[in-house]
Amino acid sequence: xxxxxxxxxxxxxxxxxxxxxxxxxxxxxxxxxxxxxxxxxxxxxxxxxxxxxxxxxxxxxxxxxxxxxxxxxxxxxxxxxxxxxxxxxxxxxxxxxxxxxxxxxxxxxxxxxxxxxxxxxxxxxxxxxxxxxxxxxxxxxxxxxxxxxxxxxxxxxxxxxxxxxxxxxxxxxxxxxxxxxxxxxxxxxxxxxxxxxxxxxxxxxxxxxxxxxxx
Numbered sequence: 001x002x003x004x005x006x007x008x009x010x011x012x013x014x015x016x017x018x019x020x021x022x023x024x025x026x027x028x029x030x031x032x033x034x035x036x037x038x039x040x041x042x043x044x045x046x047x048x049x050x051x052x053x054x055x056x057x058x059x060x061x062x063x064x065x066x067x068x069x070x071x072x073x074x075x076x077x078x079x080x081x082x083x084x085x086x087x088x089x090x091x092x093x094x095x096x097x098x099x100x101x102x103x104x105x106x107x108x109x110x111x112x113x114x115x116x117x118x119x120x121x122x123x124x125x126x127x128x129x130x131x132x133x134x135x136x137x138x139x140x141x142x143x144x145x146x147x148x149x150x151x152x153x154x155x156x157x158x159x160x161x162x163x164x165x166x167x168x169x170x171x172x173x174x175x176x177x178x179x180x181x182x183x184x185x186x187x188x189x190x191x192x193x194x195x196x197x198x199x200x201x202x203x204x205x206x207x208x209x210x211x212x213x214x215x
Contacts, residue, residue, distance in 0.1 A: 001071045004051035004064065012065070012074065016056065023052040058083070059118075083127055085136040091119055092143035099150060113155040116147055120162035129168055141166060141173055145180035153188045156181060 005012050008022045026048050028034070035041035054060045068074060095115065099107075128137055141163060148159050160181055167173035 001068065001073060002047065002051070003068070003073060004055050007047050007051040008055065014055075019052065019055050023048060023056075027052075058087075083124065085128055085131050085133045085140070088119060088124055088128065089136050089140050089143070092140050092147070095119070096143055096146050099147060107150070109152050109155055112147070113151055113159065116144060116151075116159050117162060119144065120159070120166065125162070125165055128166060132168075134170070137166060137168075137170075138173060138176075141176060145176070149180070149184050149187070151184070153185055156184065 005014070008014075008019060008026065010018055010022045014022075027045065030041045030045040030048060032038075032042050032045060054064050099112075128140070144159075144163065148156060151159070160177065163177050164174065167177060
């Protein structure tokens with residue numbers, strides 16, 4: 001089992017800020033572009049990415065810490081980021097920030113759906129329903145609908161069911177969910193019709209150019 005803390009050179013109690021800072025410094029040092037034809041640097045860079053991908057996400061880090069402890073690599077770590085409505089909102093915003101720079105046509109639809117459902121897992125919904133901070137709940141709903149707008153319609157059903165649970169009977173939130181899903185369905189129909197519209201317009205232009213040149 002790889003020791004991600006050792007790879008990043010941080011303590012097991014390191015904060016998220018410390019982990020990010022260590023990753024950026026080492027990633028810059030071992031990036032393949034800075035070390036061409038160096039297979040060792042390339043391997044180290046991959047390990048850094050793997051370590052950061054695990055330790056930078058709270059639930060992944062907690063799961064890794066448990067596995068690390070069970071494997072005898074060390075005692076239980078002291079780190080544990082509290083799961084709160086504000087923390088979940090931050091995760092949703094980070095998701096959309098990542099999606100904003102991705103190619104929608106090349107992203108994994110199943111992976112995106114799985115990530116949204118992970119945010120909306122029963123334990124997280126329980127936290128949100130317990131705190132009942134409506135302003136944050138509405139903000140989370142808005143962020144998740146924005147993320148779900150990139151999903152194909154066939155992947156929306158389960159996400160919609162979870163969002164309805166989050167709404168907890170709030171009419172405004174339920175109306176927002178309905179509007180968001182309906183808009184995605186309309187956009188999906190338009191996306192499917194768009195190629196035919198482009199073909200028709202192209203044919204119409206060709207006909208117009210032919211008739212004009214025939215004069």
